[in-house]
Amino acid sequence: MTILDRINSPEDVKKLTLSDMKSLAQDIRNGILTRVNTVGGHLGPDLGIVEATIALHYVFNSPVDKIVFDVSHQVYPHKMLTGRKDAFLHPEAHPEISGYSNPAESAHDHFVVGHTSTSVSLATGLAKARDLKNEKYNVIALIGDGSLTGGEAFEGLNNAAVLDSNFIVIVNDNDMSIAENQGAIDKHLKELRKTKGNAENNLFKAMGYEYFFVEDGNDLESLIDTFKKVKDVNHPVVVHIYTLKGKGYKPAEEDKEPYHWQLPGFLNENGSFDAPAETYDSITTEYILKKQQENPAVISITAATPGAMGYSREYRKKLGKSYTDVGIAEAHAVAYASGIAKNGGKPIFGVLSSFVQRTYDQLSQDLALNNSPATILVYWAGISGADMTHLQTFDIPLISNIPNIVYLAPTNKEEYLKMLDWSVEQNEHPVAIRVPAGNVVSGMADDTDYSVLNKYKITKKGETVAIIGLGSFFGLANETADEFKKHGINATVINPRFITGIDEELLNGLKSGHKLVITLEDGVLDGGFGEKIARFYGDSDMKVLNFGAKKEFTDRVPLDELYERYRLKKELIAQDAMNCLNLCRA
């Protein structure tokens, strides 16, 4: 029987000896490795925070004392200590929990969290409500050094500092974001570590926090000792702990970036898997490298997730000063890109759909209002079986309803490259491109110039039904056209290419010979592309059916189930269309 077997709640942790807790740390690490090796997930952040989590539950009284985990990708040890260990130890129980904090799973989790830099603000809210209700307990925000660069974290720190009551920020400094840390904060934390917390100018002290430094953040005794000191304080404190990301698993200790997150089976396969020879990621990086050699003003920008887009360390090294990772700071990234573009540079900012959400105001004000000719590459966009915190379905309503931005939806490799090159070369518009997801598709791209905006292409001329297949759903449009043949209909197929506008001439042209227009989009319908087509045809006899995702937060729902739910299958689309056509005829 391991120590972990005896732990069913934090109460059980409090009964342990120091030596027990050290064994427990090992048990937890085994649990992390077991789970990640079976279902994939975050590895390095969780291995590093094991001791701090044990110490927190030993010293504090969760869930009365409330711990808010930033990003919450380091929440695995916490889950194991709060009644959810089976989901780590026993493969059959793995699906019972998510990889993020979730109040639906446990009273020890206070928020659904997946995006970064939110913990301090959320915890400030918990503390303020506590104070308004005259309650007494500890509120703790646990935030990594990577998350600390996000603007919301700073806004939170600025406000938490004046709460005038108990508030504990634990800065989990593992000297890494997902990739290397960036910027002044990173340098400052290094200085604080070097001076054992005695740097000449202390950022946290400057902001009014009492400051504690734990040199070895994987040492249970010093953690417990320090946490006891700050327990029940009546003012805001920062506890800066220096932890080892990946601790206890050598490959992850030695090479932190690839082990931030791992795929199932990494223990057996040494973390490698067979990548396809060509991906949209590799196409993109090849293009940027080549372009940068032709034009030194080309600059590639990311916000802390280069790996997710295949921007390898080799790529970044090759680009040198022509690459900027701004860290977790999407808002800055967009304004920075706007500034570069306004001064004659050619910025290309790559960002995941889920994170482009973090920069609406900058897209609107800093970029679109200024018509800065920057290129935004939106990766991973589309319906997926992702966690509810990482859905990639909202970028079309977000981006396409902002004036001036040209949002393009390429349908294949050739078209993508031509759009990308046009975007980089032109000087008129802010351009966003929805990078295709999945396997690389080759196909037609008869245009190199997209400066006449909102021109759709009829790729297959038919009648009765026209199918507009946006971006990655262009393939589905063609498949559906084939399906219509079974119903005796030779459907028209259209590649709209532009998400941000209506081709009035082409759409008006469809009125002759067509009774029904179908739109297919790989994203949420509400506020999206198809609704604009429906609006256009509102005063005409043309029927319109829009297919896409429902407005909802889905949580790890298998993709096929979502396609079924949203009727995004050729047979279902054709069926709905035939129903509609039969009603029209009636």
Add this chain to the structure above:
Amino acid sequence: MTILDRINSPEDVKKLTLSDMKSLAQDIRNGILTRVNTVGGHLGPDLGIVEATIALHYVFNSPVDKIVFDVSHQVYPHKMLTGRKDAFLHPEAHPEISGYSNPAESAHDHFVVGHTSTSVSLATGLAKARDLKNEKYNVIALIGDGSLTGGEAFEGLNNAAVLDSNFIVIVNDNDMSIAENQGAIDKHLKELRKTKGNAENNLFKAMGYEYFFVEDGNDLESLIDTFKKVKDVNHPVVVHIYTLKGKGYKPAEEDKEPYHWQLPGFLNENGSFDAPAETYDSITTEYILKKQQENPAVISITAATPGAMGYSREYRKKLGKSYTDVGIAEAHAVAYASGIAKNGGKPIFGVLSSFVQRTYDQLSQDLALNNSPATILVYWAGISGADMTHLQTFDIPLISNIPNIVYLAPTNKEEYLKMLDWSVEQNEHPVAIRVPAGNVVSGMADDTDYSVLNKYKITKKGETVAIIGLGSFFGLANETADEFKKHGINATVINPRFITGIDEELLNGLKSGHKLVITLEDGVLDGGFGEKIARFYGDSDMKVLNFGAKKEFTDRVPLDELYERYRLKKELIAQDAMNCLNLCRA
């Protein structure tokens, strides 16, 4: 002839003696007062920055050296020194310029700016492009202490610090945001002032900036002296200047908040004007004050713009600890509200439509995903003749396409209060309310419970045409219904109440007896409310006409002209409808 009369470009400033510059400062102040008294505008920020602007243009070489003004509401003196003085001195020339920086007006302006906290990031982009192109000049970001609390500013500072080249941040510290400053940064700046720049822990030094302090930021000599020191530096520096907001106009020096911005005629009328006895602002603050007395967990939150919503100093004082102004930190405000709501509090966050844009990701992740029952009051929403930087027309696409949020559109006082009270009392949903703008309208509100979502109300039963008038356009819907009588049509009128969903039952019911549904919304059509109605009816014979704003950035276009452009007048709507109906019949 004044000194200002001789200044046509910064070149002319460089020729002046110190004594000339002092006279020039007075001339500029006269210009500011003249313009604001005629057309209204920002007063305090501009009066405070006069000397610093003269010193900047004396020392630096604009537009080769590039100055980026944060918010740019302090750009008047800069405009006067860069060829645009007539727009201050001569009433007939006032309309030639905007109150914000604008590259269309002058090569000395580099961005259209109106939202806060963006200057450092934008300037970082200018500097990076400069470095990529191997050019040499100074890049300067001028940012106020109020703007410094916004997360984007911090993200910018974090990244600019590692530029490894010339970068100058001027912190214009006037000890005020629009209202009082908030948080740790405010305290820290006070400490820096108290110690004449020698505080024990210096935030800017901690971030790697060389730091300069100018004790009297309205003293030309010390400003010039310090700017000369930092000119052409090869690393990032912060120049912290302490200026007097409102300098040179006694009432503005003595009472800073009301003189941040002033209406035309303030010089004659002592800054006061006849406010209506009852406004939606006063209704709201009365409600919150009363509610807070009943329930101490009720808390009112703003992000630096309490005055714009009529949250007077008296109101704030009365609420005491039950009021939080988070400063310019909308992202934090939403997460903070979510935290409060999750811990049993009743947060009510008031924010202008234009600024709610700054918090999309927090609305989605921190609030909606967590279903936190907070109330967001969206003020000033609707089509207006505002500057392009302050349009209030995008909140519907922004908020209404996020799952879980209930966005309500009250049409009158009674309905607004019932919706507000329902929102505060319920514990199920994040609720946003589009606070009506304009004069208070009394009317019907037969419901106190809005928990059955997306139920529209038919307020007038007719046939052939149904008009759905959302929120503040419900009045226009009724007027248009009257207009239809002239065409022999007794139109149905509907108050949809909910922006975030479709009342399928009611809309299906309209299919009998109606041929055309008209939607009216006071915001941009793209991604908005009407398109959802068009989508709903896409497969039916119902015709739909959507009326609202075009997707565009308009700049100080008179409201009536916009209504004409968007056909948002009862005659034009009826005309379009009759055209559509005649076509249907054909």
